[in-house]
Amino acid sequence: MHAATRDARPVVRILGTHGVPAAYGGFETAAENVALHLRDHGWRPVVYCQADGRGPIVEDVWNGIDRVTIPVARDGWLGTSLFDLRSIRHATRFRDPCLTFGYNTAVFNIAQRALGIPNVINMDGIEWSRARWGVIRQAILYVNERIACWVGDELIADHPVIEDYLARKARRSKLHTITYGANTVLDAPTAPVAELGLEPGRYLTIVCRPIPENSILELVTAFSRRPRGVQLAVLGTYGDDDPFHRAVREAASPEVVFPGSVYEPERLAAIRYHGLAYLHGHTVGGTNPSLVEAMAAGNPVIAHDNPYNRWVAGDGALYFDSVDSAAEQIDALLESESLRGRLSATVRERHAAEFTWEHVAGQYETLIASVSARRPELVSEPDVGATA
Structure with a gap:
């Protein structure tokens, strides 16, 4: 028989992006770099990934990062909303702290609040104000922004001006400015x-x-x-x-x-x-x-x-x-x-x-650790695997 082992690393579940490896935009790049930093500093990051089509949820490991891939058959906003809902359903089966990128579907994050699961939300600017969304989507985004300000244990703004804006809707003590990062480029092929x-x-x-x-x-x-x-x-x-x-x-x-x-x-x-x-x-x-x-x-x-x-x-x-x-x-x-x-x-x-990723992701880690420490009873379900 092989011995069963338990992964004792603290877990954080990362929601709200298309997943890793990053291939879509800023949130995916941030999620990947934060997850890699957490992996290298003794955490077990679990990143939720969106896939096209139908089928079962697939769990695997990419580059030392646990992935939960959820297929969705719809395109566009409806598909993203359905993915967020299914991700939160899966994540709330555990009692791990969550890091959520974006507030577009914050109404679903009421689940974490109701269950006492810590949730750090990156608030992604004043997205509802962009005219390109149209009146209906702007209204939906505005309502979800207000909900996120209520349900998030801690809120991340990527700029001091955004933090000042959010301070009109949430208490200042749970607001934190953490910027976007980028890797230094000192040489490159032509x-x-x-x-x-x-x-x-x-x-x-x-x-x-x-x-x-x-x-x-x-x-x-x-x-x-x-x-x-x-x-x-x-x-x-x-x-x-x-x-x-x-x-x-x-x-x-x-x-x-x-x-x-x-x-x-x-x-x-x-x-x-x-x-x-x-x-x-x-x-x-x-x-x-x-x-x-x-x-x-x-x-x-x-x-x-x-x-x-x-x-x-x-x-x-x-x-x-x-x-x-x-x-x-x-x-x-x-x-x-x-x-x-x-x-x-x-x-x-x-x-x-x-704006280095080491600095930016380090701030994420500090905030996640602080939220986790407030709830010492939160323990992820043990992962049991075979070892040689």
Whole structure:
């Protein structure tokens, strides 16, 4: 007979993302890096993963992280909501603390509250306020934000401005600012750059969702006012069916290129690293992952002038609030190598101080440990396995 062993590591169940390995966006990347940090610091992270189709729940291990994969046959918001519901049903069979990314389905998190299961919720900015959702979805998100402020034992804001906003709806003592992280990029291959027809050190980048609130039209218009001698690579999918996408393309000079979407983290890191500068037009949203990743690659930044971006990039960016000021900042940046060098050094210092995954995930661990310590009776059901 083989001896049965019990995994004595403390458990945290991570909900609210598509799962690991990260392949979708900021929340998935955060969940993966937090889980890896917890794994390396004596925890047993269990990440809930969404799969397409039908079938039974599958439990396995990826890279030392336990996964619970739940198939869902629906697409879009309904599919995500159903996945969240099934994840919470599974997680509440145990009495482990939970880390939930997002409040979109916080009504389901009432289950953890009712059962006395600690739940730390990352509140994901002021998502309900985005006009692209439409009135009905905005209302649903607003209600769920209020519910999350009530049911969450601790609430994470990714930016001090978001924490101040949440303080109007939840007591300040359970609010914590923990930012988004990015891995430092000190070298990268040039092949991903060449594949896009770009020349290292001879292009600027815009990397964001192609929507009006990200100031893409303003930045493309500003860049296109006169010949620059370098290119502007606007990453993302800009189709002919969307009026805004057409407007951006029509405003572009011949030096603006649209190479399409790039999702692979390694390729994106290389494209950023070899870029001359990064243009960041986001007007809302707390700490933006794209800005942090540009800083991690040492990119000089031109950013929209708002409290979100100023806190993140600090003195490592030039700021604009109109097409005219954006054009002026592009002129200044391209004309001065010493300015670019100073901005690059400053964003690297800012990233190292606040936005490394070691620092960010360490704050998550401290918060989860604090919540767990308040409920010493919470013990996960033992996992029994065969050992040689």
